[in-house]
Amino acid sequence: MADQLVRSGRKPRADAQRNRERLLEAATQVFNQGEAEASLEAVARQAEVGIGTLYRHFPTREALFEAIYRREVQQLVALAEQLDNEAPVEAVRRWVHAMIGFVAVKKGMSAALAVVAQSSSQLAVCMLEQMVGALDRLLRRAVSAGEMRGDISAEEILRALVGMCYMHDTPDWRRNVLRTADVLIDGLRYAARGPQPAGR
């Protein structure tokens, strides 16, 4: 499903598995602490593995991105499920904060996400859908509770968040983005009750 090795039915050779791990580890480092446009050769070098091996495991650059972030994405999906018990709006806020914190830790992930969000490969779409699904679940609850407007799709909001993260590269962008994200969430609440007389 994810990449070539899995397809062959047979259990993957031990060293193949090890190399896959090394590559993911290396790619994470290279992409996260630098640019998302680093050369694949650099990744292979970091993993102390031949470039050919990299290609065997991840035939395209996107396959690599996807493999890197699949796990992380699943964490976010899991988090959404856990937040089911929270108050609706608060759950949305916490999930959004988690996502931003997540991107902040994995510096450079924003670029990768941007790439993914703009590509249209099946797998990229799938990843995006998962995240959209997670956020959607939370939003729906808030909307049902009458605490948020329901005419903005989760995908829209997700794209906005990713875009907000992507536009920064200063080291302290995180708190700024967090605040702006809160504004966005506030906007979703505000409209739930419609515009109100400015004089209260």
Next chain:
Amino acid sequence: MADQLVRSGRKPRADAQRNRERLLEAATQVFNQGEAEASLEAVARQAEVGIGTLYRHFPTREALFEAIYRREVQQLVALAEQLDNEAPVEAVRRWVHAMIGFVAVKKGMSAALAVVAQSSSQLAVCMLEQMVGALDRLLRRAVSAGEMRGDISAEEILRALVGMCYMHDTPDWRRNVLRTADVLIDGLRYAARGPQPAGR
């Protein structure tokens, strides 16, 4: 103004001027209907002009970006001034819509803006500052009027808007982004009066 240059037969040779125009036209097309990272050679080819000519007119990639978008940016700055008479929040909303519409017309401008927003060249910074200045002017009025919270900088909001635009490439992204931008603005209003009891 352009007239003057053409008529006076002085320095700006006719063909030079024409080539400059062609290059801008071509660059706009190439960048707008593709990626902001298209090769300069491609631009020259599109303009049916030697690569050397491109370099003569625009010694760096950014000089080209800047030339393309400087005029447009100034339009937005001018718009901000015109909106001084509007109701504060409405003025903000209209300016934001104008900016998005502007990006929508110049499809791909978002990519260019993204590049600019992330680079740190003097000129890029200057362009960004101009737009920030325009938005800041409008925000301040709204804040002064007690209709918007004042702890989110214009730059943050601008980056968020650019990011939102950048994350889309479907043909109909515009209305989605407009709506999400409105949510953001609503958020700015909402907090001006503090969180309110949600029906509780």
Next chain:
Amino acid sequence: MADQLVRSGRKPRADAQRNRERLLEAATQVFNQGEAEASLEAVARQAEVGIGTLYRHFPTREALFEAIYRREVQQLVALAEQLDNEAPVEAVRRWVHAMIGFVAVKKGMSAALAVVAQSSSQLAVCMLEQMVGALDRLLRRAVSAGEMRGDISAEEILRALVGMCYMHDTPDWRRNVLRTADVLIDGLRYAARGPQPAGR
């Protein structure tokens, strides 16, 4: 030695070794029968090898120079050691002649040496130092024996020799330079005993 590498089937793949050889051969030809500033592309073409291959083997122009002339330089160093048993002045003369003969065979080496002598890369400096060291060893002996003046550094003399070679491109320059070099050596001897009354 080369044998070993080839036979052991280990790391140095056969074709890599062959290409390296071809590149050195080609570079020697191109540089020697033309200018030291020939394009690297020309070298690759001569070697019938992709330009990328050239870069893999020799990441910089100087790395190529160095590879070409390292072995030869070491021969000269070795020669200096062998001449330790000769009469001091004669040893200097023979080494200098060897050097010139060496340049003469590798026509165009003078240009390469000139480049090296003017660059300041680590490796270039190292090569120069080796040759200076070799000549210095011989000069010291002659100075100790009271047969040469000691206030001219080996490096000066070496630069002069390289310069002399570099200034020629006629096919028969060798004997001319040899004679002039002898004059230089004579000058070193002459002053060992101080200026003498010229018959006056």
Next chain:
Amino acid sequence: MADQLVRSGRKPRADAQRNRERLLEAATQVFNQGEAEASLEAVARQAEVGIGTLYRHFPTREALFEAIYRREVQQLVALAEQLDNEAPVEAVRRWVHAMIGFVAVKKGMSAALAVVAQSSSQLAVCMLEQMVGALDRLLRRAVSAGEMRGDISAEEILRALVGMCYMHDTPDWRRNVLRTADVLIDGLRYAARGPQPAGR
């Protein structure tokens, strides 16, 4: 004879003459305080003159070099004549020192001379011949006086000197080269009397 303008019979226009002067001045500066490989465009810019004008006056790079150094060469030729009254060996030494000092002042002239010495254009040859002639005149006197060996041509010595200068780029190369040049001259004297018993 030197360049195109002179050929046309008519007296050169005043501004043409002025531009020629500016170009020479500029070229001297650019070549002398930098590299002999500076772009012609840089020269034209320094002269505040169009590149086309440069080409009109000096159709080739060598024509420019030649024009620059012709006057200086003639100074050296004149100096040789003035030295006719000095003691022969001293005259040679003084001329050689003058030449080196000359190159030292016009930093970068060594590179230009090297170019000239290796080219084979008529004019370059002519320049070289003039300098050779000047030195030759002095050498002959010393040889006639029995104070120098006569089997080394002036051209050889000149090439050696130029080469020696060319091989340096440190700021204090002058004294080193002067000393080495003295050694060369000493060598010419030494052999005039043949090898002498080392014990005196």
Next chain:
DNA sequence: AATGAATGAGTGTTCATTCAT
């Protein structure tokens, strides 16, 4: 399966030279 050598198209950039104004 793993390796890394080979490839060459592609990009940015410079500069000598021509030519329209």
Next chain:
DNA sequence: TATGAATGAACACTCATTCAT
């Protein structure tokens, strides 16, 4: 004549991708 815009060949260098070992 003077100008400088236009040109494009040439070069250095990178990197994704293929393929022999």
